[in-house]
Amino acid sequence: MSGPPGAAGDAPAVAVVGGGIAGLAAAWELAGGGAPGTPGTPGARVTVLEADGRLGGKIERRHFAGRHVDLGPDAFVARRPEAVELCQELGLGDELVTPAETAAYVMAGGRLRRLPAGLALGVPTRLGPLARSGILSPAALARAALDVVLPRHAGAAPSDAAVGPLVAGRLGRQVVERLADPLVGGIHAGSVEEMSAAAVFPDLLRAAGQGGSLMRRLRPPAPSGAPAPVFRSLRGGLAALVDHLAEALGRAGVELRTGCEVRRLERRGRWVLDTADGAPLEADAVVLAVPAPRAAALVAPHDAGLAELLGALSYASVTLVTLRFATGDVPPLPPGTGYLVPRTGGAMVTACTWMSAKWPELARPGDVLVRASLGRFGDDRALAMDDDALVGRAVAELTPALGLRGGPTDAMVARFPLAFPQYTVGHLDRVAAMEQAAGRLGGLALAGAALRGVGIPACIASGRRAARSVVGHLEGPGWR
Template sequence: MAGDTPRRAVVVGGGISGLAAAWELSGGAHKSPAPPQIVLMESSDRLGGALRTAMFGGRLVDVGPDGFLGRRPEAFELCQEVGLGDTLVPIAGRGAAVVVRGRVRMLPDGLVLGVPTRFWPAARSGLLGLRGQLGLARDVLVPRPDRRGPIGDRSIGPLVARKLGRRVVDTLVDPLMGGIHAGSTDDMSAAATFPVLLAAAQRRGSLMRALRAEVPVPAADAPPLFWTLSGGMESLTERLGDVLNERGVEIRRSAPVERLERTGGRWGVHANGTVTEADGVVLALPATPTSLLLHGHDDEVVGLLNGIEYASVTLVTFRVDAESVPAPLKGTGFLVPRRSHPSRGSDAWAVTACTYLDQKWPHLARDGEVLLRASLGRSDDGRAAGWSDADVCDRAWSELSTFMGLTGTPLESMVVRFPDSLPQYRVHHLLRTTGIESAVARLGGLSVAGAAYCGVGIPACIASGRAAARSLW
């Protein structure tokens, strides 16, 4: 610090990670008496990044992420810290389903991220067929020993397939885990996305029994697993923008950062033809723009960042006349396994999942209507990104009609696209992350945050933003 001038921090990126970083820099729950000067720069004209809420059918509906996991404390706590505790809404629906042989069937009890932990519920579910049942039976009677790798990471699909059979992966695990990340479990890091599975696989004996021991059954009075906000998830990022403003944080929208310059131990942040000098910079961006900004500063970190691939996702929300939905909907929605299309060819299902939005979040329910949301796009399926909005709607409606027996046409629809939005955590992703973080730390006065590193969920992004702020200087 020069004389009495406070240090200046620039946060680049106004998604949830960057906003959480700015919140932490300003003191977090306990406003700092002597915070640094903070400037947040966001390239678009709005805060929130992937978090998007829209007025749809006369109510505020999340047209992007629609809730967060309550088992991790970060998102819940942040909502309370910024005064949104009264608007937290717990999930209402219970249970999810999967498309098997063209029909929507409820998932059995006892799954942990799609992996069965009990033989009977999964074997009796009718989802797995004889081959699937035999795979489960083998795990109970003659469990296969683990093939441990020397470095301690494995891809989820082959790991589970070896223990429980390929059918379990294709029908249960890949749709769930692949759905969360819009990727394939065949090359998804267990250490980065499902560490308890890795721990369970390294125990002796049955994987199902080991996973049961790793993940105890939640108590009957355990708090709900998922939460949302009655004003939509974007109400969190909007509120963060307001409270940061009240704390004197300067928020610059439509300010795409084009270059970082290192001079005399400080950073020069270039945006819109001006240079903002900073003692510390938090880059809360996806991997690709982060790597562009670090070009010329460290070749190793640029290479590591460029190795993180992204999947694009398209969401289409439908407001539907209840008369168009023939059977009562059960649970919160269903998943569509990649390999479940009868032809298995290039015409595979485009829809990867459907959420019954107003069953999941009852404050969205209106008499005589149903809100459905279809997800399209995965790391190995970029078709929807090339379709027009009208084609996305037609295709999604047609596939939902096949699965659910919908009739007629939707009352209203909205397509929202999330290009290159979900980072793919390949095997050894955590080594890559460690390499990036240490290379960035060596540059001095710099830290990175966001979904690219240690978790894509909103709580993980908040944790990452806050940690990046704490490690800045």
């Protein structure tokens, strides 16, 4: 790419559409992220255009019951490096925190049962802890045990298959209903019956392809030393990541335009972005870091096939209800961060997080904060309910589970439409086709949760990858 940093007239312009974590990570990469004080290493003028009045997308905090509470995401997995690395690049290494508790529960047979040791995502790998957990009926436990003796069935490994049937074939239906679906499906608010193993659980696909016992093949190696934290967040909540990232982007010369929906994307030699704030932007390259239906609408005039692929991606909507109870109304909760609810019982609550037990900085004497998640793919009942009805429903379902003795003193409802893209079988092939089609448009790249992972680290990775892809285009011959 030509043009020395600061020579704004010559520098190529890159527009990042969408100021969620993927778009912000793309902008950070474009601004020479990780090398503070080097504004725009590639020499590009970078503008982030965000429709909402604030940055962060799904990551948002609100003031509730005298403290700042993350509304949606409140942690990221530490197993993948991207989020921790970004925090370190922003100088936030010392601000990283881990949940105070690690155990979690599942509602099974009308009671909360602690998840057994040795789970690989949602697949049990050791019979002893599984038996002691009481999660499976005796018959289902006996069926799961057949995994170690069933014939091997090795064959050509499929390039993809649905998670649920792969697990059910070796371990039985109840393992799917009570463990795999709440845990693996729950990450995407979807059903493992259609969910792509290649996209969400590649180790399972590999193990199934090798044949033989899934439990043995997926068993994690015995831990050596203290276990590494599974989840991490930041002091002040995950939303602090967005605050710090936005500040650092501002310092690096990135323009951050909020309240600026991109309504149309035109090609007049350069890309021209028609914006809601009436100030169109010309750019040499564009990163589209918006949910798939929004990206579909923007690319439709340029590639109908790409728009169709993006538009075909289904989404689950979810609603989170945060509740504050007086301590006296909540019996002591078992040690842990919360519980999951299998879809088979017809409940609307899919999970409950014990926020003030999980994050010590949210704990106050005299109250308990819990958060219920409602809705999953195929269950949109919450969309038709007003906030009071949702709070009532959440409390009605939490009361028997937690033994609540009174109602909440405060409640907050947060709705997330287009919350979780559904990665069905063949998803990664379709994503590869989307990325190729976007690349053919010249200086356009896709990013975000619709592609290769919904978690924060995966979204950061996708933003940075999209940024590198447009830089590659700008560095190539004849981009102007």
